[in-house]
Structure formats: structure tokens, C-alpha cells
Amino acid sequence: MSRVEELAAALAGLRERIAAACAAAGRSPDEVSLLAVTKTFPASDVALLSDLGLTEFAENRDQEAGPKAAEFARLRPDAAATWHMVGHLQRNKARSVVRWADSVDSVDSPRLAAALAKAVAAARAGGARVDPLPVLLQASVDGDPARGGCPLPALSELADFVAGSGELVLRGVMAVAPREMPPASAFAALLTAVTRVRDDHPTAVELSAGMSGDLEDAIAHGSTCVRVGTALLGGRPLALP
Numbered sequence: 271m272s273r274v275e276e277l278a279a280a281l282a283g284l285r286e287r288i289a290a291a292c293a294a295a296g297r298s299p300d301e302v303s304l305l306a307v308t309k310t311f312p313a314s315d316v317a318l319l320s321d322l323g324l325t326e327f328a329e330n331r332d333q334e335a336g337p338k339a340a341e342f343a344r345l346r347p348d349a350a351a352t353w354h355m356v357g358h359l360q361r362n363k364a365r366s367v368v369r370w371a372d373s374v375d376s377v378d379s380p381r382l383a384a385a386l387a388k389a390v391a392a393a394r395a396g397g398a399r400v401d402p403l404p405v406l407l408q409a410s411v412d413g414d415p416a417r418g419g420c421p422l423p424a425l426s427e428l429a430d431f432v433a434g435s436g437e438l439v440l441r442g443v444m445a446v447a448p449r450e451m452p453p454a455s456a457f458a459a460l461l462t463a464v465t466r467v468r469d470d471h472p473t474a475v476e477l478s479a480g481m482s483g484d485l486e487d488a489i490a491h492g493s494t495c496v497r498v499g500t501a502l503l504g505g506r507p508l509a510l511p
């Protein structure tokens with residue numbers, strides 16, 4: 271099998287899983303977008319996924335993503351693509367990340383939001399960017415500070431901060447289910463939290479939840495976007511996140 275056939279088969283299987291999960295939850299598959307997590311895989315794979323009709327791609331490291339997005343643009347100059355940053359982001363990478371990311375889905379503190387807002391303002395002032403930056407708040411369901419994410423009780427305050435920044439557009443919430451918790455309980459808690467955020471911020475429509483191993487549970491609990499790496503592209507080297 272060629273690589274494109276391999277990816278096409280994985281994509282077909284994934285679409286079936288998403289459709290079945292939506293049917294089980296009484297939802298339309300149109301409500302759930304597919305974000306391909308291409309970390310550790312080459313730009314040539316992104317090009318093939320683009321040929322297969324995907325338009326949304328995610329990366330978790332700034333230093334890998336910038337060159338990959340540029341290489342993809344050389345390989346497929348006419349293809350539509352939206353790049354998401356889904357990994358932990360240090361404040362000193364804000365200026366770099368706003369050069370390639372169309373959306374930053376891992377905003378987990380007011381300090382990071384402030385650094386991103388400043389970077390977006392500089393990019394807009396310099397003519398490198400026209401629009402404000404769409405962002406998601408990364409929520410931590412169990413509040414474990416070691417794994418990143420904003421604890422659920424602090425989410426509303428972070429949402430207010432982002433919405434008031436002027437340079438960022440609050441589009442919703444992202445989370446990874448903690449390992450020590452059944453995914454269904456984690457996603458249920460997340461849905462409650464995002465519903466509260468939406469009451470105050472009507473633009474916060476997105477709930478990015480569910481990965482290769484738990485997308486069914488996430489879709490059952492209101493996910494609007496599943497982030498899939500392994501089930502689409504295959505296994506990553508174990509040393510990498």
C-alpha cells in the first residue's frame with residue numbers, strides 16, 4: 271500500500287467511527303470537525319491529507335510546526351489549511367507561534383494570554399497580520415498543575431481576561447482527558463464548564479475534546495472537534511509526546 275492509500279484507509283475508518291459516535295449521541299456528523307494532529311510526521315503527509323480533503327492541522331511544538339507549515343505551503347500552494355497550536359506554550363514563544371498558527375488552542379493562563387495578545391498586536395502593527403487571533407482555553411479537568419491547563423474553577427476568569435484583551439477571540443475550550451479518570455466523567459465535567467463559559471461569551475462555541483482513544487466518549491459529551499493523530503497517521507516514536 272502506498273502512503274496515500276494507507277492514509278485514505280485510516281481516514282475512512284475514522285470517519286466511520288465519528289459517524290457512529292454521532293449517531294449514538296443523536297448528533298449530526300457535521301457538528302464534529304476533524305483536526306489532524308500531524309506532530310512528528312512530515313509535511314509530505316500533511317500534503318497527502320490535504321489531497322484527501324482535510325483542511326485542519328495541529329502541532330504541539332513551535333519549533334517543529336513553523337517550518338512544517340511553510341514546507342506544506344510550498345508543496346501545496348493553493349490548498350486551504352488552518353494550523354492549530356495544541357501543545358504547551360511558553361510565553362517567550364508567543365511571537366514565533368503567531369507567525370504560523372491560525373489558532374492557539376492551549377491558552378491556560380492570563381500570563382500566556384497577555385503574551386499572545388502582545389505578539390498579535392505587534393504583528394498587526396507591523397502589517398504581518400490583519401485579524402485578531404482565535405484561541406481556545408485549555409482546561410485541566412483534574413487540576414493537576416504538572417500537566418498544564420487551567421483548572422476548571424479558574425476557567426471563567428481566564429475567559430473574561432481573554433475576551434477583554436482586544437487581540438484574541440475566545441472560540442471555546444480544549445482539554446485532554448486525565449489518565450486517572452474515566453474519560454466519560456472527565457468529558458461530562460468539561461461540558462458543564464464550557465457551558466458556563468458560553469453563558470458569558472457566546473463566541474465560545476467550540477469544545478475540542480477526544481483523541482484517537484476516547485473520541486466516542488467526547489462526542490457523547492458535546493465535543494465539536496476531535497484531535498486525532500495515531501488513528502490517522504499511525505504510531506509515533508515512544509520518546510515523543
Ligand SMILES: *Cc1c(COP(=O)(O)O)cnc(C)c1O
Nearest residue numbers: 307330356481482497498499500
Ligand atoms: C498528540 C495529541 C493529540 C492526538 O493524540 P492521538 O492519541 O495520537 O490521537 C491530541 N491532542 C493533543 C493536545 C496532542 O498533543
